[in-house]
Amino acid sequence: MDRVVFNPFSPLMLIMLIGAILLFGLVILLLPVLFLTVVGATFAKLGFSWREALLILILTLAGSFINIPVKTVENYGSPAANGYVSTYGRLYRIPAVSSRTTIAVNVGGALIPVIISAYLLYDSVVLTGGFGIVSLALVGVLVVTLITKLVARPVPGLGIATPFFIPPLAALFSAIILSIFAGGFETAPVIIAYVSGTLGTLIGADLLNLRRIGELGAPMASIGGAGTFDGIFLSGVLAAFLA
Template sequence: MRRYFFLPLTLPFLIFLVLLLPLLFILFASTITIAFQKLGLPLPVAFTLFWAALIGSFVNIPITEIRSYGPIVKVAKVSFFGITYPVPYIDWGEQKTMVSINVGGALVPISVVLYEFIRLIILNENSLFVRTLVAILISTLISKAFSRPVKGLGIAIPTFIPPLIAASLALLLGGPNKPLVAYASGTMGVLIGADLLNWGKLKELGAPMVSIGGAGTFDGIFLAGIIAVLLV
C-alpha cells in the first residue's frame, strides 16, 4: 500500500505549516491594525475595523438589477439513431446582472473616510480637507484611465497602481497628515474611478453579479488604502 499512497508533505513540514498559518494571520492583522492606527483611530476601533473588513468582504448587499439584451449560448438536443447529442448555438435573449455593494471592500472604507472628513470639519482643518479632495480627484481620474471591463468578471485595474498613486499623492499633498490622504485617495479613487464611473459598462460584462468594492477577502479597494498608508 505504501507504494501507492503517500503524504504530499512530510509530517514535520506539515506541522510547521499548521503552526505558521496562525502566525501569518496575526502578523497580517497586526499590520492592518497599525495602518488604521496611523489614521488616528484608537486601537479598539482599529481592531474592530479589521474584523469588519474581514467578515464583511464575504457580504454583498444587492442594490439594483441591470437588464440587457445580447447573445446567449443555448444548448439544443438533437437525436440521431436514438442517441441524443447536445448542440450549442447562439441566440439573443435577456441578460440579468445583479449589482451589489461589498461591505468589507466598500462600506468599511467609506465609513472610515466619512469619519475622517467629519473630524476635519469639526477641527476646522479646511486646508487638509481640500487637499484630500484634490488627491481623491486625481486618483479617481488615474483609476478610471487604467480600469478595464473584463467580460464575465467585472472591472479590473492593475493591483499596484492605486496604492502607489495614493502614496505619491500623500507625499505631495498630505503635509503632516499623509496617512489620511493616502487612505482616502487610495480607497475612494478606486471606488469612484474604477467602479462607479464604469457603471454604464456593467451591462456589457455578461456576469450574473457585479460587486462594487469587489467580492472576496480583502479586495483591491481595501488593500489599496492599507498599502498606501503603510508606504507613507
C-alpha cells in the same frame, strides 16, 4: 561484481526537505499575522486604537458576505471564448453568462471604507478648524480616480479588474506631495493616502465603469465585492501604511 545502492534521500537532503516544509508552513502561519499587523498599524496611524482597528477588521470580514442590491440591468455582452480571459497576466475562468446583472454594494469592501473616509475627513475639519485637509484629500481622490480609470479592465462574466499595486502607489505619491501643503498637520499624509486610495479606487474602478456592466454578462456586479481583499479596502490600507 559488487552492487552499490544509492540512497537519494541522504541525511542532508532529508534535513533540507524538512527545513523547506517547516519554512513554508511558517510563512503560511505568519501571513495572517502580518496582514493583521499591517491593518492594525494603519488604523493606529489614522488615530484609532488597536481595539477599534480589530473591530473594524471584524466588521469588514463580516460585511464582506453582505451585498445590498441597488439595481438590475439587462446584459447585452457575450462570454469570452473558451470560458477564460487573461487580464494583467492573470487567467480568469468565466462563469455562465447571465441575461441580467444585479448591481450591489458590498458592506465590508465598499460601505465601511467609505464611512471611515468620511469620518477621517470630518475629524480633520474638527482638529484643524478648516477644510484644508479635505481639499487636499479630494485632489488626491481625483488623481487616483483618473489613474485607476486608465488601468481598469472589464472581465466578462466577472467584473472590473485593476493591477492591485497601482491605486495604492498612486494614493501614496499623491499623499506625499499634497501633504507638503498641509501646514505641518502630522497625520495629513496618512489621511490623504487612505481617503485617496479608498475613494479613488471606488470611483475609478467601479462607479465610472457602471455603464459597462451590461457588457460583462455577470449575474452580480458587487462594488467592493471581495471584502477585506477588495482593491478599495487594500488600496486605502496599503497607501496609508506606507505614507
